[in-house]
Amino acid sequence: MTDATTAAPVEQSELEKRFPDAVKADARPGYAGFVVETSKLVEIATALRDEMGYDYLSSVTAVDYYSDAPNAENFIEVVYHFYKSTGGGALVLKVQTPRDNSVVPSLTPLYPGADFQEREAYDLYGVNFEGHPDQRRILMWEGFAGHPMRKDWKEAFYEEEVKPFKNRWPEGQVYRIEDRNPFNKNNKYPQGFDPVGFKETDDPKLYEVLERAAREYSEDIDTEQVVVNLGPQHPSTHGVFRMAVRLDGETIVALKPVMGYLHRNHEKIGERNTWTMNMPFTDRLDYLSSMSNNFGYALAVEKLMGDKAAPPERAEYLRVIMAELTRISNHLWAVGFLLNDLGAFFTPSLYAIQERELILDIFEATTGSRMMCNYFRFGGVARDLPEGVYAKIKDLVFERLPRKIDELDIYLSENELVRSRSEGVGVITPEEAIAFSTAGPVLRASGVPYDIRRADPYSIYDRFKFDVKVRYHGDVYDRYMIRIDEMRQSLDILKQAIPDLPGGAAGGEVMNGKNPYQVRVPAGESYGRVEGPKGELGYYIVSNGKGNPARYHVRAPSFINLTVLEKMCVGQKVADVVVNLGSIDIVLGEVDR
Amino acid sequence: MTDTNPTVNSAGYEVPPELRQNVAITTLDKIWNMGRRYSVWPMMFGLACCAIEMICTAASRYDLARFGMEVMRPSPRQSDLMIVSGTVTKKMIPQIVRLYNQMPEPKYVLAMGACASGGGPFKEGYNVVSGVDQYVPVDVYVPGCPPTPQALLHGLMKLQEKIDSESITSVRWYGKDDIPAIPVPLLGPDLIDPRDNELIKQETSKKPAAPAAAAAPAPAAEAAN
Numbered sequence A: 001m002t003d004a005t006t007a008a009p010v011e012q013s014e015l016e017k018r019f020p021d022a023v024k025a026d027a028r029p030g031y032a033g034f035v036v037e038t039s040k041l042v043e044i045a046t047a048l049r050d051e052m053g054y055d056y057l058s059s060v061t062a063v064d065y066y067s068d069a070p071n072a073e074n075f076i077e078v079v080y081h082f083y084k085s086t087g088g089g090a091l092v093l094k095v096q097t098p099r100d101n102s103v104v105p106s107l108t109p110l111y112p113g114a115d116f117q118e119r120e121a122y123d124l125y126g127v128n129f130e131g132h133p134d135q136r137r138i139l140m141w142e143g144f145a146g147h148p149m150r151k152d153w154k155e156a157f158y159e160e161e162v163k164p165f166k167n168r169w170p171e172g173q174v175y176r177i178e179d180r181n182p183f184n185k186n187n188k189y190p191q192g193f194d195p196v197g198f199k200e201t202d203d204p205k206l207y208e209v210l211e212r213a214a215r216e217y218s219e220d221i222d223t224e225q226v227v228v229n230l231g232p233q234h235p236s237t238h239g240v241f242r243m244a245v246r247l248d249g250e251t252i253v254a255l256k257p258v259m260g261y262l263h264r265n266h267e268k269i270g271e272r273n274t275w276t277m278n279m280p281f282t283d284r285l286d287y288l289s290s291m292s293n294n295f296g297y298a299l300a301v302e303k304l305m306g307d308k309a310a311p312p313e314r315a316e317y318l319r320v321i322m323a324e325l326t327r328i329s330n331h332l333w334a335v336g337f338l339l340n341d342l343g344a345f346f347t348p349s350l351y352a353i354q355e356r357e358l359i360l361d362i363f364e365a366t367t368g369s370r371m372m373c374n375y376f377r378f379g380g381v382a383r384d385l386p387e388g389v390y391a392k393i394k395d396l397v398f399e400r401l402p403r404k405i406d407e408l409d410i411y412l413s414e415n416e417l418v419r420s421r422s423e424g425v426g427v428i429t430p431e432e433a434i435a436f437s438t439a440g441p442v443l444r445a446s447g448v449p450y451d452i453r454r455a456d457p458y459s460i461y462d463r464f465k466f467d468v469k470v471r472y473h474g475d476v477y478d479r480y481m482i483r484i485d486e487m488r489q490s491l492d493i494l495k496q497a498i499p500d501l502p503g504g505a506a507g508g509e510v511m512n513g514k515n516p517y518q519v520r521v522p523a524g525e526s527y528g529r530v531e532g533p534k535g536e537l538g539y540y541i542v543s544n545g546k547g548n549p550a551r552y553h554v555r556a557p558s559f560i561n562l563t564v565l566e567k568m569c570v571g572q573k574v575a576d577v578v579v580n581l582g583s584i585d586i587v588l589g590e591v592d593r
Numbered sequence B: 001m002t003d004t005n006p007t008v009n010s011a012g013y014e015v016p017p018e019l020r021q022n023v024a025i026t027t028l029d030k031i032w033n034m035g036r037r038y039s040v041w042p043m044m045f046g047l048a049c050c051a052i053e054m055i056c057t058a059a060s061r062y063d064l065a066r067f068g069m070e071v072m073r074p075s076p077r078q079s080d081l082m083i084v085s086g087t088v089t090k091k092m093i094p095q096i097v098r099l100y101n102q103m104p105e106p107k108y109v110l111a112m113g114a115c116a117s118g119g120g121p122f123k124e125g126y127n128v129v130s131g132v133d134q135y136v137p138v139d140v141y142v143p144g145c146p147p148t149p150q151a152l153l154h155g156l157m158k159l160q161e162k163i164d165s166e167s168i169t170s171v172r173w174y175g176k177d178d179i180p181a182i183p184v185p186l187l188g189p190d191l192i193d194p195r196d197n198e199l200i201k202q203e204t205s206k207k208p209a210a211p212a213a214a215a216a217p218a219p220a221a222e223a224a225n
C-alpha cells in the first residue's frame, strides 16, 4: 500500500497562500483536498495547469449529498482529480453548489478532457456547466424525465433504499417486481403525460450540433454535406456505439460519438448494493479485463479500511499475476480486432483469440468463470490457485506466449497493408493527449511516458523492474505497436512475479482474516486507481460509515479516451473512422457503464 | 438428427429391404428442414459481455462452422437468427425492434444470457429492459452470465430441433395473412411502447396518490434551457 496518492504539502500550502479566500482545506473526517469557491474555480484551475504543473485532469464527477431529514444540509459537490503528467499524487478540488439550480463553471475550455465527464454529470445529476460548448445528455436521451443519479430520484423498479432487501418471499409467496408496476415493465411516466403523437427530441438536437460544427469548417468550394450514422448496430464489432458524422465527399467535417446504448446504471445500482456486492458488478464494466476492474475497486475500498484489509503477500502477488495476464489477454483481443477493422477480417483475430482462450482457462480454473472472475476481496483474493495451475501459468508465460506474441509481431507489424493503412492516421500530439485526458496506450503512443504503475505505484509494482513503454508518433500504427510492447512488458513482470510468489505451487494464505460477507467501511472518500489495460481505471467512493457506498463512481478509461475521437477523425477520410475507433480500444460496458 | 415431430419427418412408407440401397423416401419437410437447420445465418449483432462469448463461440476452439452457422451477417436482411447477446437497454430497444422487423421470414430469436432473457444482474436499473421478450418473440433462452460457448452451442442445437419440428404446410410465413411488424418503441420521458398507449394515458391521468409517486421534477435550470 502506498500513500503517494495525495499531493506534496508544499504545493498544498502554495495553493492556500495564493488564494487565501477561495481555497479551504476539506476538513470533513476522512476527506482530503480543497473546497474552492465556485467563482474562482477557473482561475485556480488555470494556475494549476499553467504554473503548478497539474496539466492532467483525470476525473470529474458529482456527488449528491442529500438527506430527507429536516434541516439537512443538502448540496451537490463536483469533484476534480488533477495530476501531473510527470507523475505523483492527486490534487483534489471540490466545488459545492445547491441542488436546485446547480451551476458550476465548465473546465472544458481549459481541459478538453472534461467534456464528456461534465456532460455525464449534467445528465445524471443535473449540474449545469456554464461555458460548456455542447451540453447535452450523454448516457440517457434528451427528454428523459429527471436526473437519475440524484438520491431522491427513484427508478420504476425501486424497492428499498439499500440492499440487502427485506424478504422477497413474504409468507412463502415469491413476487416479481414487474407485477407491482402498472405496465408490467420497467417504466414510469410523469403525471399528465400523453403518449399519443409524441415526438422524440434526441436526434434533432444531435443533428443541430453537427450542423453547427460543420459551419465552422470552411472549404473553398461549396459542396453538399451529408450526415451518416455509423452504428449503433454496425459490423466493426465494438459493440453498440454510434458515431454521427457529417461528410463532405469522403472527408469528415464533424463527428459526434453517441453513447448510452449500454448504459446499465452501474453507479445507481452500485449505490444500493453493499460494498462486497459491487465486486461482481465491476467485472461487467470492461468485460474483457475483469481482474483489473476488481483490482481498482479493491484498492479504493482498502484505502478507506486501512490496515485491517491489508492483503497478505501471496495475495498481492496473485493480484499482480492476474492483472498482468488480463492485460495480455485484453491486448491480444485489441490487436486482433484492430486488424479486423483494418480489413483483415477475422483471421488475425482467430490467432489472437486462441491464445486468449489459454489465459481464460487459467481464470476459469482459479475463479470458476472465464470472463466474470469476481476474484478480488477486500484484504486478499477469493481463492488460492488450484492444483496444477501454477505450472500452467509458468508454462504459458515462459514458453508459449513469448513465441506467440513474436509470431503476431512478425506476421503483422511489417505487413505492407497494415503499415500503409495505419501510419500517419489519426495522429494525436503529446500536448493533445494530455489535454484530452487520454490514458493508457493512447497516451503512451503519443510520446507521454505515463504509467500509473510507475507514476503513482500501487500494490507491489515498485518491486518489479520494467520500462514504461512509449512510442512517439501518436498514430494508429503506434497505438497498435504499443500494445505489442506492453504484452512483452507484462510478460517481463510476470517472469519476475511467478518465481517470487510466496508459497509457490504449494499454496498459502490469500486472505487477511476471514472472507467477510459484509464489510464496514469507515466514513470518508477515496480514489483508487490502477493502470488497466485501457488506461487509468479509477474508483471514486464516498462512505458514510454504513454498509453501502454513498457514492460510487467509475472513472472509465474507454469513456474518457473517446473524447479525443473527434479530434482524431476530423479532416480524415471516413474509411479511417473505424480504424481510429479500434485503435482507442473501447469496451462499451465501460464506456456506458 | 432427432425426430421431434414424427408427422413432419416420416413419410410413413416402408421401403423393401432390397431397394434400400437405391431408394429413400422422405418428406418434403425433412429435406426442407435439413437445408434450413444447417444454414442458420446469425446476425452479427453484439450487445454486451455476452457478445464476447458469442465471438469466442465463432472462433477456432468452439467453431460454430460445424453447424453451418459461421456466416455472420452484418445486415438484418440476410440473416435468419438474431442472437440477442447482452443487456437490452431502453435506449437500444427501438433499434433492436427495427432490426427484427427488417429481418425476412423465417426468422428466429435467441436470447443469450440472463440479461436478454429477463434483465439479469442489471434488471432494476432505470435504463434496462427486463428481457427482450417484452418486445420481440423469443425462440430459445440460454441461461448464464455469460453463458459459456458450450451453453450457446446447446441453445443453437435446441433451435435446430425447433426448426426440425416445423412443417412447410403450417408455418406462419407461408400463411395467407400478413405478419404485422412490431411497433417501434419511442424514447420519451421514459421508454414508450406504442402498444401500451391506452394504459399509459389511463395511468398518467390518475390523480396522484401521494406527491412522492410522481417522477422527480426536473430542476429549474433545465426548464429554462
Ligand code: SF4
Pocket: A284, B048, B049, B050, B085, B086, B087, B112, B113, B114, B115, B116, B120, B121, B144, B145, B146, B147
Ligand atoms: S448476462 Fe451477464 S454476461 Fe451477459 S450481458 Fe448480462 S451481465 Fe453481461
